[in-house]
Amino acid sequence: MSWFLSCVAPRRKAYKRLSARAPLSFGTEFLSVKEYMMKAKATLDAGLPFISDSNKVYIITGNESADMDSFVSALIFGYLTMCKYIKEGQESVLSEKKPSGLTDVGAFMSIINIPRDELMLRPDIMFILEKLDLPMDSLIFKEDILKADIKPEFTYWGLTDHNKMTGELAMLYDKRVVSIIDHHEDEGYSWSADPRIIEVVGSCTSLVTQYFKEGWLMDEPLWPDNDTTALLCLAPLLIDTYNFTLKVTDTDIYMRDFLLELLKYSNYILSDPYYFADNYYMQLIEAKRNVDNFTLRDHFRKDYKEWTEWNGLKLGMCSLVVRLDWIACRFSDEFWCGMESWAVERNGLDVVALLTAFDVDGMLNREVLLWVRNPDLIPVFDKVIKEMEYRFTLMTLKNDGVLAPGYKPGFWAWSQLDTSASRKQIGPFLRGVLQNSHIKKIGY
Incomplete structure (x- = not known):
């Protein structure tokens, strides 16, 4: 087990590995979203001690506007890809959608594609971090990656909420993109990415949720943190569709209902799920529009x-x-x-x-x-x-x-x-x- 996933208490019974698959390079225990963030930041702060050509880091980023949709889609795609990678190493349950070529990953991390000092300009993100007890000091920002000076050949990159890498990151890592999930106009890059999902929907997080949805439907869930994951995913769906009054597609509706049903099933929602969603939306919008102190x-x-x-x-x-x-x-x-x-x-x-x-x-x-x-x-x-x-x-x-x-x-x-x-x-x-x-x- 690598340092990235070490010292984590087991959450569920051990799975039997298939002998046909190479052993995982970073361990076999599942993490919560909070633990995923903390371990990723600690790994980066320690200088990525394990990194090599055969033990890479898989970095997921949203676009440079870094709104709620970019933040959540990158965080959840990274977290659930890690969970899926662990699960495939244990049972190959999701072999039909196995990411291309990723048999040599030592760590996953999701980053926010802005400078650290711009987080205060996103009060809705700060609100949801506090609401879900997710540590702000475990967030990884663009400058953290640039400062780490990671060799491109030791990385894989995933893009959410955009389909062409931009800015300073593109100058170093644009040839290392292996996955894309986005809902903007297709700019025609990274055709070999897998997945490469670019569809017009209200929220990119709808597509991320849909991509991993089968994991929730298995007899034994793919990840151990359903409530936090569902609440995170629901936030950009509500914000980007203005509580499902604009830019709504069938995919957005299906994913909203799925997330609400998941929260209801886990007893997080004890009343009308749509009433819960309305209140959640109002909290998010109130936080987002708290700009009185802005220059x-x-x-x-x-x-x-x-x-x-x-x-x-x-x-x-x-x-x-x-x-x-x-x-x-x-x-x-x-x-x-x-x-x-x-x-x-x-x-x-x-x-x-x-x-x-x-x-x-x-x-x-x-x-x-x-x-x-x-x-x-x-x-x-x-x-x-x-x-x-x-x-x-x-x-x-x-x-x-x-x-x-x-x-x-x-x-x-x-x-x-x-x-x-x-x-x-x-x-x-x-x-x-x-x-x-x-x-x-x-x-x-």
Whole structure:
């Protein structure tokens, strides 16, 4: 048994191993989610003493926005892959879905694809960690992996909530991706990944839950921590579908009902499961929208995505949980200076978009602010603004002050009547404009 899984008390009876399978390199005992997090962090802090070409570390990461869906999908995929790996070594119960080539893994770890100091910008994640007694000091962040300087050939990587590795991690490890579960547009990378599941659903965690669902249905469960796992999985399903009022697919519904039934079966839910889900959703949303102490820069970086196109043009999209007029009023004197500072900090954004999502009397509302910072692109966007307004049912916001129409060249602000469209739809549209513009990046 490797150091990663040592000193863990047995939870269930020992299983007989099949002689046809090589012995596991890291042990045979199951862990809870909490123990998985603690052991992974301790292993990394100890410098990965076991790591070698025949004893690799399997790292799972969500995308760089690191919202609840990215956090939970990466954590649960890593945890349940570890449980599945142990189980296959004991009985080969799930041999039909065995991950490709992973017979030489010494540790699993799930990471959050942001700097450590940005966790405080995700109060909903901090809330669920506290609620489920999961240790914040056992979280692994992007900089922890970069600091460890792990040789690429000693790693496997799994991606959740995105299907192309990005940023600093991609520069080192993009050729080491062996699994993908995602619900965004397929960017056409890592075709040999297994699993490689890319489907349009409300929440990526729905796909992760579905992938491992058979483990819950066996006579003897695959993992020992059903309540924590189910509560974690349920959180992004509720948040991303706005409590199953938008972006809902049959898969999301089936997985929600499955998770609620699991909690009911274990006596965690003693009343109406849908009443429980409603209350859970309200707790999560209240935590997510606790942004009173945020600076303007905090709002911009809280849920941020960025793309650089073939011609060097850069698009930055910030998703906000407050209204445009609220943030403009609160930061009126610094609003546009703050936008400019953010664009410069991100190494010269050509286009900046702010997407808001907030409730009014229980109904979801959305707004869009678009700032074409690169003056050469303004005529390009002038030609497509009408199409954008039609496609996403945008109505010009009638505001005074810093949000007034025409306040700056290349600036538009709208109320979005089609609330079903999110960053997943608006992002590709704006990227398409940049890709087809034939404008080259300029230095400014």
